[in-house]
Amino acid sequence: MDAMAKFISAHNVEKLVDQLRWQLDLSVRTALQRLLLEEVHRFGFNLEQVSMVDRQLSEAKERIRAQKRSIEGLRVKGYDTASAECLLNNLVGIERIFKQHRQLILDSINALRLP
Numbered sequence: 001m002d003a004m005a006k007f008i009s010a011h012n013v014e015k016l017v018d019q020l021r022w023q024l025d026l027s028v029r030t031a032l033q034r035l036l037l038e039e040v041h042r043f044g045f046n047l048e049q050v051s052m053v054d055r056q057l058s059e060a061k062e063r064i065r066a067q068k069r070s071i072e073g074l075r076v077k078g079y080d081t082a083s084a085e086c087l088l089n090n091l092v093g094i095e096r097i098f099k100q101h102r103q104l105i106l107d108s109i110n111a112l113r114l115p
Contacts, residue, residue: 006043009042013039016036020033020036021087022087024086033093037097040101046109050109063091064092067088071084
């Protein structure tokens with residue numbers, strides 16, 4: 001994959017993650033998840049891909065931590081947390097996608113190393 005294709009694919013991943021983060025409709029979320037998986041597969045299964053996935057995982061973990069703090073703050077003040085918890089579930093789903101994809105990459109790399 002040339003540099004321009006990588007740039008475009010990385011941009012697409014960012015946009016899809018952003019859309020997934022806020023999407024409440026299950027059917028739309030499912031379609032976005034499928035598109036995200038297709039896009040991350042375009043990068044291939046190599047160490048460069050692991051780096052991109054690790055960055056996404058790091059960002060997801062920070063967003064999850066921040067969202068949990070927000071939910072707790074809302075609860076303490078007596079506010080409804082349903083929307084905030086929905087967003088948290090979306091963030092956890094995104095993290096799960098990248099964890100699974102990371103494992104696929106590592107498995108693929110390891111399979112190439114076997115004699």
